[in-house]
Amino acid sequence: MIRVALLSKWHVHAVDYAREASENPAIHISKVWDEDIERGKMWAEELGVPFDDDLEHVVSDPEIDGVIVTSPTNVHKEIILAAANHGKHIYTEKVLSFSKEDDEEIFSSMENAGVNFMISLPRLTSDYYLYAQRIIDDGVLGTVNMIRCRVAHNGAVSNENHPNGWLPDRFFDMDQCGGGTLIDLGAHPIYLANRLAGRPKAVSARLQSLMGRGVDDHSVATVEYESGILAVLESSFVSSGSPFQLEIYGTEGTLMVEGSEVRIKSSTHGMNEWTYPDLPASIHSPMQQWVGEILNQEEPTIKKDDALQLTAVNEAAALSHKHNKRITME
Structure with a gap:
């Protein structure tokens, strides 16, 4: 049994992770901490667990084995370093931090402490990603040269119930978030493209604000990879009815994902009409993988x-x- 503390209800997915943890027989939610004391107390009461407003007390508690971090991104480093220094396993929402230097410091601390780490990048466990990776690895599309990926919603668009949109105001706080739509929703296209295309070498991006709320609410990044692939990665808080899209183009074929629909044209599947392939089963979620590594290596x-x-x-x-x-990567 892994006894965990939930660290902050700041992120919109905090409730989802708490639900997944509570439904996993290998996890026991033992405590809640939140930088917002009233929010934390209410959450702890809902979950029927103790609330502690002292972070150091929580992460030093010998009855806690691991932490689930869904705090503002700007305090990820502080929280994770504190937890790792007390030997706690780490599960965190993306992104890990705002800079690669901070990432390296975080990983150094966790490796020195010998704790297990997981970051929530759930689309890397999905059936369409697994199929796309296999198709690329098997050379079915020939030489892949272009990827386009889009994740968008209308969270900043006014509606009857939410004049500023349904996304919480805190998601437009530059200090806490480090950005807007690209660092949040755009994370999904970025980590998918990184997996499918290889190591990134240069980035050109425009981070635009339609609503003028201090962070980008629609963005595009063009990423050049060492493999020669170009990726166009799009995200938006101001798009209604926009489906998830992943497009992969090669010299011998094209793979298209729109919503849950996957279709392919290739020299082996046929070029005249789309084929709708059987997809592999999804693999364990990030949280399940975290548990599997802690308990079963x-x-x-x-x-x-x-x-x-x-x-x-x-x-x-x-x-x-x-x-x-254009920014070149080290």
Whole structure:
């Protein structure tokens, strides 16, 4: 049994992770901490567990084995370092931090402490990603040269119940979030493209604000990879009815994902009409993988490098927009 503390209800997915943890027989939610004391107390009461407003007390508690971090991103480093220094296993929402240097410090601390780490990059466990990766690895599309991926919603669009949109105001706090739509929703296209295309080498990005709320609410990043692949990665808080899209183009075929529909044209599947292939089963979720590594030493599929390269692309994209130029990666 892994006894965990939930660290903050700040993120919109905090409730989802608490639900998944409570439904996992290998996890016991033992405590809640939140930088917002009233919010934390209410959450702890809902979950029927104690609330503690002292972070150091929580992470030093010998009755706690691990932490689930869904705090503001700007305090990820502080919280994770504190937890790792007390030997707690770490599960965190993306992104890990705002800079690759901070990522490296976090990983150094966790490796020195010998704790297990997982970052929530759930689309790397999905059936369509697993199929796309297999198709690329098997050379079915020939030489892949272009990827386009889009994740968008209308969270900043006014509606009857929410004049500023349904996304919480705190998601427009530049200090806490480090950005807007690209660092949040854009994380999904970034980590998918990084996996499918290889190591990124340069980024050009525009982070635009339609609503003028202090962060980007619609963005695009063009990422150049060492493999020669170009990726166009889009995200938005101001798009209604926009489906998830993943497009992969090669010299011998095209793979299209729209919503849950996957279709392919290739020299082996036929070029005249779309084929709708059978997809592999999804694999264990990030949280299940975290538990499997802690309890059974099972190798997770989501790795340190996924977190590092996600941060690196976001950091380069922010610099590209700020300085209006292409940013090369170290």
